[in-house]
Amino acid sequence: MNSPAQRPAVAAGPVDFDRYIDDRIDEGVFAVHRDIFRDEFLFELEMKYIFESNWVFLCHTSQISRPHDFYTTHIGRQPVLVTRNAAGELKAFLNTCTHKGSLVCLTRAGNRKFHSCTYHGWTFDSAGRCVSIKDHADAAYTPAFEADGHDLQAVPKLGEYRGWIFASLNPDVLPLEEHLGDARVFIDLLVEQAPDGMELVRGNASYTFPGNWKLQVENCLDGYHLNIAHKGFIEITRRRIERAGAAYKGPDIEAMFGVNLKTGSFGLKNGHALFFTENPAPEFRPLWPQREQIAARLGAGRAKWLLQYGRNLTIFPNVQCTDNAVIGQFRVLRPLGTALTEMEIYCWVPVGEPAAARRQRLRQYEDFFNISSTGTPDDVGAYRNCQQGLQARAVDWLHGHGRGMGAMVRGGNEYARELGIEPETSSAGPLNMSDETLFHANYRQWLRLMKDGQRRALATGEIG
Ligand code: FES
């Protein structure tokens, strides 16, 4: 494998991004260079060319549902204020005061007709219009100033797919539905599990981990680590089963590896990917009592995919949803630095579900997914250990993207045909295969976006 020729502290000129991803799947090779997890200048370019030039997930409509609701977040490094105006229309602005640049809204979420800047009091309405400049009449502004616009700057592209809200700072992107492509089928499955739709439970956990954001992108779809990194959870489950016997109500993770469960994955277009596993104990899912209504509503095929296959989905680059043997979790990631990432995690629930099912769901969520759970701390520790290990700069390439390549096919397989999708690659096999080919889609998109971004920067003369 070739190695990047040089490791500058900043990118002085065009970067040969092809040297970071060795994509020769016809020869049985796919490898990722370790520098993309540790080099500062690549992180800056990722923010610019991936996060700030492409669709990224902002929030879910359940977080901003009524007129004048607002939600603050980021696109890459840039602060964003999402609002609903008086008519309930969705808007997104850069969260920066047009006066001297302060954040206009300092609060995470709420409901306000007006956002008043805390520095000098300029005030903007929920449609982003500057409606008040303090002491305007006495200001002796020039006609040129008065003629200038002082409204908040709108984010150029804003879109929603079934309640999932995305935006792009680059107006020149694919239509959102095209960008999501076949990932929409899996969003549909997530959304259609309840007749009245799904929402994020109010209240969430937020934490940072000392590792690169792509460690999280991979981990969500990494079945290989489950019975090693989460040994503690498996041991706890074993003891619960021992103590409770037949009264135990939950999946037996250890036993999953001993039976012939069907698993597979899809590398989808535009960087998205999905991993699925046959659910060994669908009867413990909170939705199970409603299986007949679900089948009647969605048809047997979709009901099977919903209830009997656990699905972990990544919408590249920053949102993930798991809906598997345990329960649904929604994750939004935000890169803060080469080795620092912020996570916002939520419990994904049906609107108006019966109290008993909601209780079961929340307890399952707390058990494995919440930050103080038996699962998530294991992953956070693994990210920290990876990031520290990756500082071994004498080592160039990861060997972590090869499992399942012998079973991978270009395009779809029988599962894809069942779902009516056309992935870039598909893979199917026993659980112990723990496929790693689905990550190829993430890195192909990484490479595509980095090259596209650099091409644009060269064309505009931003870099020479
Ligand atoms: S910075 Fe906002 S009013 Fe001055």
Ligand SMILES: [Fe+2]
């Ligand atoms: Fe994990």
